[in-house]
Amino acid sequence: MIDRRSIFTATAAIGTFLASAFGSRKAKAGMQEKYPNHTYKNGTPTGDVEPRGAIGRMERLPTLRIEGVHDFTCGMRTFLNKHTRKLVTRADKLISESGRDPRKEIHAIEAMKILDKDTLLGTSGRLWISNQQVTWKILQDHYHENADEYLAEMEAADNDGPGTLELNPEMEIPDYTKHEIHIQPGGYVGDAFAGPIYHYGTLSFYNGVMGDNTQDQIHVSTANRLPLPEDGVVKRILVQGCGLGQMTVALAERFPEAEVWGIDVGGPLVRYGHMRARELGVPVNFAQRLAEDTKFPDDHFDIVTSYIINHELPQDKNRAVIKEAYRVTRPGGYYYPVDFLTGGGKGKPYSNYRRWWDHRWNNEVWSYEYHTFNFDQEIEMAGFKLNPNTPAALPRFGKRHAVKEA
Amino acid sequence: MATTKLKTDRPTYTSDFIPSDVERAVFLGNPVLDNMMSSLIALGAEVWSNRRRMKVLESLLAEKGITEEMVESYMPTSEQEAEWQKDRDRFIDLTYSPLLREGDLPVSADFGDRKKR
Numbered sequence: 001m002i003d004r005r006s007i008f009t010a011t012a013a014i015g016t017f018l019a020s021a022f023g024s025r026k027a028k029a030g031m032q033e034k035y036p037n038h039t040y041k042n043g044t045p046t047g048d049v050e051p052r053g054a055i056g057r058m059e060r061l062p063t064l065r066i067e068g069v070h071d072f073t074c075g076m077r078t079f080l081n082k083h084t085r086k087l088v089t090r091a092d093k094l095i096s097e098s099g100r101d102p103r104k105e106i107h108a109i110e111a112m113k114i115l116d117k118d119t120l121l122g123t124s125g126r127l128w129i130s131n132q133q134v135t136w137k138i139l140q141d142h143y144h145e146n147a148d149e150y151l152a153e154m155e156a157a158d159n160d161g162p163g164t165l166e167l168n169p170e171m172e173i174p175d176y177t178k179h180e181i182h183i184q185p186g187g188y189v190g191d192a193f194a195g196p197i198y199h200y201g202t203l204s205f206y207n208g209v210m211g212d213n214t215q216d217q218i219h220v221s222t223a224n225r226l227p228l229p230e231d232g233v234v235k236r237i238l239v240q241g242c243g244l245g246q247m248t249v250a251l252a253e254r255f256p257e258a259e260v261w262g263i264d265v266g267g268p269l270v271r272y273g274h275m276r277a278r279e280l281g282v283p284v285n286f287a288q289r290l291a292e293d294t295k296f297p298d299d300h301f302d303i304v305t306s307y308i309i310n311h312e313l314p315q316d317k318n319r320a321v322i323k324e325a326y327r328v329t330r331p332g333g334y335y336y337p338v339d340f341l342t343g344g345g346k347g348k349p350y351s352n353y354r355r356w357w358d359h360r361w362n363n364e365v366w367s368y369e370y371h372t373f374n375f376d377q378e379i380e381m382a383g384f385k386l387n388p389n390t391p392a393a394l395p396r397f398g399k400r401h402a403v404k405e406a
Numbered sequence: 407m408a409t410t411k412l413k414t415d416r417p418t419y420t421s422d423f424i425p426s427d428v429e430r431a432v433f434l435g436n437p438v439l440d441n442m443m444s445s446l447i448a449l450g451a452e453v454w455s456n457r458r459r460m461k462v463l464e465s466l467l468a469e470k471g472i473t474e475e476m477v478e479s480y481m482p483t484s485e486q487e488a489e490w491q492k493d494r495d496r497f498i499d500l501t502y503s504p505l506l507r508e509g510d511l512p513v514s515a516d517f518g519d520r521k522k523r
Contacts (some may be wrong), residue, residue: 034453050480055481058410063478064455064458064459064462064478065455068451068458069451069452069454071455071458071491072450072451072454072494073451073496074496075454075495075497075498076450076502078495079495079498079502083506086506119434120506122434123433123434123443126505127441127442127447127502129428129431129433131447133434133444134447134451144412147412147413147414148414151414151416155416169417173421175424178421179424179426180423180424180425183426183428186423187423187424189421190408190420190421190422190423191423192414192419192420194420265437266411267419267421268419268420269417317429361428362423363428395501
């Protein structure tokens with residue numbers, strides 16, 4: 001029986017043969033002139049544009065200026081985080097002046113009404129958001145200014161392996177996925193370079209909140225903390241909403257014998273993910289598909305997981321995603337969605353204000369719904385049994401080792 | 407819905423999207439103040455980027471035969487990176503700490519009840 005991987009590999013091989021047989025030397029020379037940043041083998045672009053080389057698995061930012069600006073935005077996040085205590089004190093003072101007890105929980109909307117017009121909180125928010133805008137703009141400008149070169153790079157990788165790529169340009173993209181989450185311009189579906197923009201842009205998030213992730217350290221350690229199924233068998237793994245595939249690649253590295261799939265609604269994301277996995281030499285299958293409609297058979301995967309996608313989904317879609325995970329997980333296998341803890345709409349004044357603010361202004365459109373969602377209960381209602389003894393795959397995030405009983 | 411405008415005939419596998427309204431946000435009661443803050447951030451980013459570039463150039467000036475390619479491909483040592491990050495933090499502190507100043511005295515304020523520290 002011929003599987004998908006064989007078909008893709010064969011297609012890629014035929015494409016390579018035709019290109020080498022019929023591509024003229026003149027065309028190759030022209031290509032080299034047009035795309036000077038590609039790496040070439042016998043005059044043919046290998047599909048890798050890295051003007052400043054790579055450090056480990058991270059291609060360096062394409063210009064020294066962008067690297068400098070990126071370094072600044074990382075530093076600014078650290079600076080703002082350093083002043084959080086001051087903001088908490090200010091929020092508590094204002095809550096107290098309004099006649100409320102700042103030590104008690106308060107609903108975010110109530111906190112917002114009291115804190116809305118404060119200049120210190122406003123300044124902190126403005127600096128944060130403007131810094132975030134610079135983070136995205138510097139990257140999007142570069143990729144758009146050099147679009148042809150980078151699109152050619154992705155085209156060269158589309159049908160090449162290791163690994164496969166399935167793009168579905170006719171797919172109906174649901175509206176809930178079309179928002180500019182984190183105010184990333186174009187969001188995950190609307191910009192051809194959503195992949196590299198997200199990849200480099202989120203480094204400042206990691207740098208400011210969780211630590212260096214230039215070598216996918218956070219994803220690798222998360223993948224390595226996932227448990228084994230009780231019978232130890234891991235033949236197939238699915239990552240729902242895989243984004244640019246950092247977790248997917250990390251799982252393929254941990255389980256080199258397994259067939260690993262990463263699916264995401266964002267065509268530009270899986271396209272970049274495939275290109276990157278190919279450059280890393282890791283065989284992963286990427287497909288542009290919906291997490292709630294994976295197209296895989298029942299009981300197909302030993303492990304179904306995801307990395308921080310649930311808080312980007314409305315509640316009804318989260319239920320559909322969990323239900324789909326249950327359907328495609330084999331008996332004895334497990335589902336482990338890695339995402340934030342959920343905790344309702346109340347909390348201490350500043351943290352609750354900041355959560356609402358992040359939802360509203362960092363355009364985390366669905367995060368507030370997520371935080372008021374009893375995620376663990378929904379997982380159990382779908383049929384899984386949560387194992388409370390398994391440590392969190394990502395420290396301080398939810399412990400969600402959801403077993404589909406054999 | 408919106409689309410990003412890329413001048414290309416190549417496939418992009420994109421769809422329309424729903425833009426955020428962040429450009430309309432006013433956090434400081436006056437859009438001019440918000441805009442000044444945004445300019446300050448951008449200015450800081452450019453200034454820091456230039457300072458960082460200078461560090462590369464200064465490092466390279468210690469050697470002979472400097473080319474643009476050499477500057478672009480310069481790889482800082484981990485010690486340099488740590489030192490530069492410290493300098494970056496000093497720079498950000500100098501430039502942006504005033505924005506978090508909690509001033510509350512109007513122009514007409516008298517000396518009030520000052521206490522020695």
